[in-house]
Amino acid sequence: MINVQLLQRSGLGPVSFTVGDSECLAITGPSGAGKSLLLRAIVDLDPNTGEVSTAQLTRSETAATDWRKHVALLPSETGWWLDKVGDHFVNPIGIAEHLPDIGLSRDAMNWDVSRLSSGERHRLGLLRCLEKLPKVLLLDEPTAALDADTRLMVEALLRGLMEEGITILLVTHDPDQPARMGCKTMRIENGQVAV
Amino acid sequence: MSDYVSLTYLDLVFASSFLVLNGALSLWLKLGLERKLAIASARMIVQLLLVGLLLKSLFAVVSPLLTALVAVAMIFLAGREVWARQERKLSGLWGFSLGTGAMIFSGVTITVIALTTQIQPNPWWTPRFALPLFGMILGNSMTGISLSLDTLNTAANRERSAIEAQLLLGRTKWEAMRPFTRRALRTGFMPIINSMAATGIVSLPGMMTGQILSGVDPTEAVKYQLLVMFLIGGSTGLGVLMAVLGSVYRLTDVRHRLRLDRLSAHK
Numbered sequence: 001m002i003n004v005q006l007l008q009r010s011g012l013g014p015v016s017f018t019v020g021d022s023e024c025l026a027i028t029g030p031s032g033a034g035k036s037l038l039l040r041a042i043v044d045l046d047p048n049t050g051e052v053s054t055a056q057l058t059r060s061e062t063a064a065t066d067w068r069k070h071v072a073l074l075p076s077e078t079g080w081w082l083d084k085v086g087d088h089f090v091n092p093i094g095i096a097e098h099l100p101d102i103g104l105s106r107d108a109m110n111w112d113v114s115r116l117s118s119g120e121r122h123r124l125g126l127l128r129c130l131e132k133l134p135k136v137l138l139l140d141e142p143t144a145a146l147d148a149d150t151r152l153m154v155e156a157l158l159r160g161l162m163e164e165g166i167t168i169l170l171v172t173h174d175p176d177q178p179a180r181m182g183c184k185t186m187r188i189e190n191g192q193v194a195v
Numbered sequence: 196m197s198d199y200v201s202l203t204y205l206d207l208v209f210a211s212s213f214l215v216l217n218g219a220l221s222l223w224l225k226l227g228l229e230r231k232l233a234i235a236s237a238r239m240i241v242q243l244l245l246v247g248l249l250l251k252s253l254f255a256v257v258s259p260l261l262t263a264l265v266a267v268a269m270i271f272l273a274g275r276e277v278w279a280r281q282e283r284k285l286s287g288l289w290g291f292s293l294g295t296g297a298m299i300f301s302g303v304t305i306t307v308i309a310l311t312t313q314i315q316p317n318p319w320w321t322p323r324f325a326l327p328l329f330g331m332i333l334g335n336s337m338t339g340i341s342l343s344l345d346t347l348n349t350a351a352n353r354e355r356s357a358i359e360a361q362l363l364l365g366r367t368k369w370e371a372m373r374p375f376t377r378r379a380l381r382t383g384f385m386p387i388i389n390s391m392a393a394t395g396i397v398s399l400p401g402m403m404t405g406q407i408l409s410g411v412d413p414t415e416a417v418k419y420q421l422l423v424m425f426l427i428g429g430s431t432g433l434g435v436l437m438a439v440l441g442s443v444y445r446l447t448d449v450r451h452r453l454r455l456d457r458l459s460a461h462k
Contacts, residue, residue: 043363044450044452045359045362045363045452045453046452047448047452064362064450064451064452065365065366065367065451066365068362068363068364068365068451069364069365072363073363075356075359075360075363077356078356078360079354079355079356079357079358079359079360079361080357080360081354081357081358081360081361081374125360128364129363129364132364132365
């Protein structure tokens with residue numbers, strides 16, 4: 001569950017909404033409308049006002065470092081700071097068995113980051129943030145760079161997470177994705193929720 | 196000092212002709228350096244001539260107030276230089292005061308300690324000892340600090356997604372900035388480490404050469420050079436560390452965010 005109240009920052013809001021356990025909210029709208037800004041504000045990566053809470057934690061009472069493990073964001077551009085893929089994971093060996101589930105080779109942990117395609121970066125970035133066992137997952141265009149088959153694999157993984165009780169917020173430009181994922185939708189235009 | 200050879204201004208004109216040749220080469224090869232070269236050498240000529248006159252009168256007067264005034268002016272000029280040498284800098288007052296503050300802390304402390312405990316002129320602030328020593332310490336700290344801040348600010352800006360990726364995994368701002376903090380510190384330390392390693396083999400340090408040319412016994416000149424290198428190394432290290440940690444502090448906030456909005460835009 002995630003409850004967002006009067007969240008506001010430059011270029012966005014105020015925005016309020018609630019998404020329950022095992023539920024998914026697809027955020028749609030034109031480019032530059034403030035969808036990514038909304039996700040960044042929820043994880044407190046940019047200065048903002050308002051309150052966000054989950055069933056367990058309230059943002060204003062939680063250290064930012066703990067909050068971001070609890071409510072994880074996968075940005076549209078994933079960042080890497082070491083040379084090898086596996087060095088970015090806490091448990092690269094344990095992760096390896098999940099790699100085929102999303103269309104990646106088992107030895108992806110030994111790859112060089114510089115050789116990753118944007119689709120590979122994104123899927124590996126998703127696995128990396130799942131390692132922290134977040135309760136809420138914010139995904140910024142998680143399947144944008146993927147072919148149709150791989151996209152279905154990633155969506156299946158995400159639906160599996162929802163069955164475990166995880167709440168998902170998803171920015172997407174794919175008009176059929178909300179229906180495939182069983183998501184409600186919320187449209188954002190010019191930084192405001194469009195009704 | 197019997198074998199001291201006084202230079203005439205004509206000697207200097209002759210020596211400068213090689214620099215003029217470099218300017219001509221730059222024009223010919225379209226390197227675009229001739230303007231910078233001309234401005235830098237003109238600045239050097241005017242600055243050094245003026246400082247020669249200034250020092251001559253200061254040494255004659257031996258006034259604590261005037262000595263302190265000159266030291267303060269040196270600090271501000273060095274601070275401005277650190278500020279100007281960064282491509283991206285902290286906006287507002289921070290941009291100037293961080294580098295300047297680090298230089299004041301490390302440079303002044305070390306110069307005062309060196310004067311009062313090692314060189315011990317009487318009085319300890321005698322301008323003939325204090326000002327050249329402070330100048331050398333300040334000049335080297337200035338280079339180190341401006342290099343390290345430039346490296347840090349550029350990296351923070353360019354590696355935004357890498358830094359934020361770490362923050363998003365629940366790491367602290369210090370952890371997320373660590374690779375770039377380390378790179379900045381390394382860059383700041385590099386000139387002094389390189390010059391310590393090469394000194395005496397590849398080149399004789401300028402100060403020591405100057406002393407030897409003006410007739411001082413080489414072993415005495417070496418002792419002074421070592422003292423100065425130790426002081427320079429110490430103050431550069433302290434200054435660089437302070438400036439970089441201060442900059443990391445300012446580029447992030449209590450909620451472990453990367454605050455690139457506090458960095459001024461690229462010129």
